[in-house]
Amino acid sequence: MSQEARPPSGVVDVSIPSVARMYDYYLGGKDNYAVDREACEELSKVVPSTQVLAINNRRFLQRVVRWLAREHGVRQFIDHGSGLPTQDNVHQVAQQVDPASRVVYVDNDPIVLAHGRALLEENTNTAVIQADMRDTDGILNSPEVTRLIDFEQPVAALFVSVLHCIPDADDPAGLIKRVADRLAPGSFLVVCQLVSEDAATRDFVTEFMRVSTQGQWGRVRQAHELAGFLDGLEVLEPGLLEVSTWMPDADIGPKQLTQEWIEFGGVARKS
Numbered sequence: 376m377s378q379e380a381r382p383p384s385g386v387v388d389v390s391i392p393s394v395a396r397m398y399d400y401y402l403g404g405k406d407n408y409a410v411d412r413e414a415c416e417e418l419s420k421v422v423p424s425t426q427v428l429a430i431n432n433r434r435f436l437q438r439v440v441r442w443l444a445r446e447h448g449v450r451q452f453i454d455h456g457s458g459l460p461t462q463d464n465v466h467q468v469a470q471q472v473d474p475a476s477r478v479v480y481v482d483n484d485p486i487v488l489a490h491g492r493a494l495l496e497e498n499t500n501t502a503v504i505q506a507d508m509r510d511t512d513g514i515l516n517s518p519e520v521t522r523l524i525d526f527e528q529p530v531a532a533l534f535v536s537v538l539h540c541i542p543d544a545d546d547p548a549g550l551i552k553r554v555a556d557r558l559a560p561g562s563f564l565v566v567c568q569l570v571s572e573d574a575a576t577r578d579f580v581t582e583f584m585r586v587s588t589q590g591q592w593g594r595v596r597q598a599h600e601l602a603g604f605l606d607g608l609e610v611l612e613p614g615l616l617e618v619s620t621w622m623p624d625a626d627i628g629p630k631q632l633t634q635e636w637i638e639f640g641g642v643a644r645k646s
């Protein structure tokens with residue numbers, strides 16, 4: 376891991392903004408503190424479309440899980456950088472299709488573990504672990520994963536709105552490849568991250584988030600860089616797109632209001 380990457384501590388630090396709690400605030404959640412809200416307000420002065428972007432991203436996550444469960448029969452999901460529980464979490468969407476669907480949530484923010492465990496107490500097909508997603512072996516060999524995930528069967532590994540938290544020095548492409556290598560043929564990798572084609576926006580947000588979160592951040596990238604993370608995998612139709620346009624529901628809500636930055640991604644399959 377890069378110098379700035381720290382192992383998960385288990386302590387909720389309310390003196391610095393956290394990516395999980397800022398995202399929760401943008402989604403209208405209540406699991407955030409003044410420091411998170413202030414950072415969001417500052418950020419939104421420069422990139423005012425961020426709240427819409429977050430809502431669009433969450434809807435993409437829900438659509439893609441439903442699509443994988445319904446159209447591809449996926450019954451196992453590992454959700455890297457899962458975020459705080461909100462409405463229609465991955466297990467709820469997947470278990471609407473098949474109540475036997477199994478989901479492991481992985482996040483390095485201790486608040487996710489605290490709230491996730493409370494939500495999942497009654498659900499034996501679901502687990503949440505606090506881990507840094509760069510620790511592929513630690514995660515895939517954990518008791519929760521080995522209890523719930525059958526590596527002989529296809530799995531969907533989700534990396535939704537989280538790769539921008541991984542610095543280049545920690546090789547996000549290598550992370551995707553490591554996970555793909557452990558999964559059965561026919562497995563899926565779902566990836567999206569913050570992208571901007573405007574250098575000034577990329578630089579500002581990358582620096583703002585790196586400083587405010589004290590290093591829980593990687594880089595806003597360009598669309599072509601994400602495509603490079605999926606080398607060796609088959610990118611499925613409709614390809615890599617701004618996520619609100621990836622198989623949109625007929626009743627899609629607010630579209631991306633501006634193009635300052637977008638969540639860009641899609642689905643790839645291991646053959």
Ligand SMILES: C[S@@+](CC[C@H](N)C(=O)[O-])C[C@H]1O[C@@H](n2cnc3c(N)ncnc32)[C@H](O)[C@@H]1O
Nearest residue numbers: 395398456457458482483484507508535536540
């Ligand atoms: C923007 S949220 C996305 C949440 C969810 N995937 C979604 O799209 O709705 C990013 C999440 O990734 C988590 N995260 C960031 N870096 C991480 C890492 N290295 N390992 C595990 N989780 C990480 C953050 O704590 C946060 O909860």
